[in-house]
Amino acid sequence: MEGKARARIEFETQPDRYRHWKLSFPEAYGGDVARLALDVREDGGLFSGYALKLNSYDLGVDIELADALTRIRFEHPETRAVVITSEKPRVFSSGANIYMLATSSHAFKVNFCKFTNETRIYLEEMSRESNIPSLCALNATASGGGYELALACDEILLVDDGSSVVSLPEAASLGVLPGTGGLTRLSDKRKIRGDIADVFCTLADGVRGKRAVEWRLVDETVEKSQFEKAVHRRLAALKARSPKKRGERRIDWRPLQAERTATESRYRYVTLRIDEAARVASLTVDGPTEDQPATMQAIHEAGVDQWALRAFRELDDALLDLRFNFPTMGLLLIETRGDIERVRQVDRTLASLADDPLVREILLHARRVLRRLEITSRSVFALIRPGSCFAGSLLELALAADRIYMLDGQPAPRMGFSPLNAGVLANYGGISRLEARFACEPDLARELAETTDLLDTSEAVGRGMVTFAPDDIDWEDEIRMAIEERTSLSPDALTGLEQNLRFGGKETMETKIFGRLSAWQNWIFQRPNAVGASGALTRYGKPERPEFDFERT
C-alpha cells in the first residue's frame, strides 16, 4: 500500500455526511427502532484504486457504521432495537473489498480488521449492556464480512427467494480466514457443530433457505412477500425483551474539532504528539479543568462537553489517529495532568448514578476506549510525575500500560483509586485491570479498589502498583534508555508479546477474536499462499488460478 502517499484518515463523521449508510428511525417500526441500511457508493472508497461494488466495504464504510452505533446510544437513547439491512435489492453485502485488501500493506490490513472487529463487538455490547438488541434483515445475499456483520447481530432473518445465500467464501476463494470474528462466532456464539462449520467455511457458494436455518446459520427464512412482515414481528419481539424507555436524555454528539499538525493532534483535554525520529508518540490527558456536573440533571445538561465523556472521546480519536496515521510509532507514552481529586470526584458521581441510562452509557464508552487502548499494537508506558492525576478512571490508563514508571522524588507524585477501579471498566477478559494485575493476589486487587487514601511513590511501589521508580537524578536517563531500548526491538515480537501478556487468565469471545482468530489471520495475511505473486488474494478476480506451496504448517 502507498500508506504514506494516502491522506490522513479521519475518524469523525456525522449522519449528514454518510456516503454509505442510511440511519433512520422509521415510523413503521414505532419510531424507536434504528434502521441502518447499507447502500455503498461504488466510487466512494476512502482511497483510490478500487470500486466498492456489491455493497463491499472499506474502512470508510465502517467508520460510518461505528459512528452510527455511537449516535444511536447517545443521540437516540429511546432506541429499543436496531435493524441492519441493505438498500440494494440484489445484495446485502459482499464483505470487505478484496481489491482494497490486495492493494493494502500488511499493517493496514491488520488494523482495518481490528477496527471492523471492534465495531461488531460494539454492536453486541450495545445489545448486552444497553438493551438495544439487533436484527439483521438479510433481504439478499450476505457473503464474507457481510455475513460476519450479520453474525454480530442477535438475530438473522434471511429472505427465501431461491437465490439469496449466506456464505463465508474466504478460505475457498481467497485463501484467508473469515477474520472479522466469523469463525469464533460460528462456534462460540451460534454454537454450530464443528463439522457443519467446516463444510460451510470451505464452500465458495454459500447456503440458502431452509438449510441455512437447519445449520443454525440464520434464525429464520421467509419468502420475499412475507419478509417485511417478519421483520416487523421480530422487531416487536426484540423490543418486548427490553424495558420501555422513558425520559432518556439526548446528547448532541458534536465534532471534537481537533487542531492537527503533522506532528500533533490537540484536543481540549488530550494531546497526541508524534516524534517521528524517535518513533515515540506521547499522549497527555488532562483531568477536569473546571467543576464537573454532580447531579443527574447537571450531567444531562452538560452533555457531550462534560469531561468524563469528552476526554475519553478525544482519547479514542487519538488512538485511531495513532493506529492508522502513524504506523511506525512503536511506543506510546501516557501522562496525565491535573487535579487528582477532581478526577476521583467525577468517578464517584458517575458510580453513584450508574443506574441512570446516560451515566451508564458514559461509563460503557470509557470502557470501550480503554479496551481500544489495550488492543492497540504499540508498547505503552505510563509516566507518573508530580502534577499528574492518575486516579480512578485515569489510573486505568496506567493499568492498561505495559509498564508504569513513577518518579521517586519530592514532592512525590500520587496515584489513587475510585469505585471505577473495581470492575466497571473491565478489560476484554471481563475482569478489572486490578484483578488482572494481581491474579496471584486477588485479595489485594479488592483491597486496593477500596483504598481511599492516595498512594505516594513508595507506598505505590509497596503495593505492587509500579514497575520502576527512578529518583530525580536517574529519571531522565532511565526513561531515555527504556525508550531507546524498547524502540530498538522487533516490532513484530513486541506485538506478539504484548498481545499475549495483556490477556492472561480467562478468555472471552472478544479475547479469542483479537488474540486467537486475528493472530491466525495475520499469519495467513503474510503467507505467500495469500499475498505472493501467485497467491489467492493476489490472483482474485484474475483468470489464473492461485498456486500454492502445499507444505502444511
Added chain:
Amino acid sequence: MEGKARARIEFETQPDRYRHWKLSFPEAYGGDVARLALDVREDGGLFSGYALKLNSYDLGVDIELADALTRIRFEHPETRAVVITSEKPRVFSSGANIYMLATSSHAFKVNFCKFTNETRIYLEEMSRESNIPSLCALNATASGGGYELALACDEILLVDDGSSVVSLPEAASLGVLPGTGGLTRLSDKRKIRGDIADVFCTLADGVRGKRAVEWRLVDETVEKSQFEKAVHRRLAALKARSPKKRGERRIDWRPLQAERTATESRYRYVTLRIDEAARVASLTVDGPTEDQPATMQAIHEAGVDQWALRAFRELDDALLDLRFNFPTMGLLLIETRGDIERVRQVDRTLASLADDPLVREILLHARRVLRRLEITSRSVFALIRPGSCFAGSLLELALAADRIYMLDGQPAPRMGFSPLNAGVLANYGGISRLEARFACEPDLARELAETTDLLDTSEAVGRGMVTFAPDDIDWEDEIRMAIEERTSLSPDALTGLEQNLRFGGKETMETKIFGRLSAWQNWIFQRPNAVGASGALTRYGKPERPEFDFERT
C-alpha cells in the same frame, strides 16, 4: 530447510540409545525419584549444519525427553517425583538451537515447536493426573526454551552463585517470542504481574538470585553449597504430596518395529499410507483382533501388547511420522476395521478399572494421542463403512475429525458409544468431544454418551453424528470430490480454519498455548523482521545488527 534431503525422522528411542539425556533413579533420593539430566552432545544434532552448544536442543533432544516421560509413567510406575537438571556445570540449557531454527523451513519450525510444547504439557499432565510432580533444579543458567522447560515444572529452584540467571531473551535477541508456552505460563500458571513479565521478556540478560524469587520467576534460590540439600528437601516435600505407591505394575515399553516403505508405515493395528500425488494420507486403525484382557491381573500381564495401549502408541507414532516426514499431505482419511463390540468391551473393562494406576495411564495415553491428532495441522475426514468399528475410544477419532462421512447402504455400517465417550478422553479444552460437538445441545451429548445401542447410518444422521451420508451409488464420487476439493484449498487457510473451529468454547492453558501463543509465533516466524535477509533470526551470531521495518501491526 532442505527438508526433502534430510533423512526420515524416527520418533522411537530408548534410554540406552539416548545421546543427550540421562535418566536415573538415584538411591540418594530414595529410588523413587526420576532424575533427568541434560547433557547435550554438541555433535549429536538430528541434522548436520549446527552444533548443539550450551545444552541447546533440537528435535532429537526433545524426542528423548518425550520418550523418558512416557517410560517414567509405564516402566517406572513407582516414581513419585521428577527432578530435571543439567549435567553440565555451567549451563542448564540455552533453549532451542538458533542455528537449527535459522536453517529450518517455516513448516519444520512450527512443527518442532508444537512437539516441544506437547512434551512440556505432558510433564504438567504427569503431575496433575498421575501424581508425579516435578522440580526443576537449575544448577546453572536457563535461558529461552531452557527456562520454558523449567516453567513446565511444578517448582523451580535456582542456584544463587552470582551468575546463574533465568531469562527469556527471544524478543530482545532474536525478534521472536518465547513460544514454547513461556508467555502463557508466566501469566496463567505463575500469575506474574504483566508489567514484570513485560520487563523480564524484553531483557536480554535475565534475572538472578533474590530478584528472580521476588518476581516469582523461580520459587527459591540457594547458594551453591546448599543446592543439593535444597533439592533433597524439595523432593521430599513433593513426594509427601503424592500418596505412597505400591504394587504398581511395570510395563516393558518395547519398540513398535513398524515396517516402513517410502509410502507406507505398517504397524500391528495401524497402517499409514501416503499418496504423494493426491497429497492424501490414509490411516487405518484395526480394532482388537483377539480377546483382550478383562481383569486387572490380565491387563498387567498383557502389558504393552494389549490393544488399548499398542493401537494408540502406533497411532501416535504414525501421526508424528505424518507431521514431520510428509509435510505436503493435506488431508488425512481415517478408517477403522474390526469388531465394534470388541472395542466397546475393551472400553468398558478399562472404564470399570479406571482406579488402577496402570489402567489410568493407558487412558491418559489414549487421551494424549487423540489430542495430538487434533492439533495436527492436516484436514481430517473420518470414513465410516461396513466393517468399521467406530465405537467408544475409536469413535473419538471420528469426533476429532473435521468431517464424518458415513455410507448409507446395505448392510449399513454402525457406530457406537462407550463409557469412554463421556469425558475420560477429553480434548485440550477439557471437555468431551461429544460436549464440544453439541455445544448447543448439552443434553444430547450426555444422552449419546449413555446410549448402549449401536446407531446405523440413518440413526446416526438423525442424532447429528454424521456430516454427510452418501449412498452406495454416490459414495465413490462424493468422497473423491470432497478430497479433491479439500486438497485444492490454501493449506494456510485450512490450518487457521481448523485450529479455530476445533477449539470452540472454553479455553485452557493448553488451547491458549497452541491456539493463541503459537499463532502469534507462527506469524512472527514468517515476518521479514525475523527471517528476512536482515532479520533478527537470520543475523543472530553475526556481526551486523538486525534491521527492522518498524511498521507496527
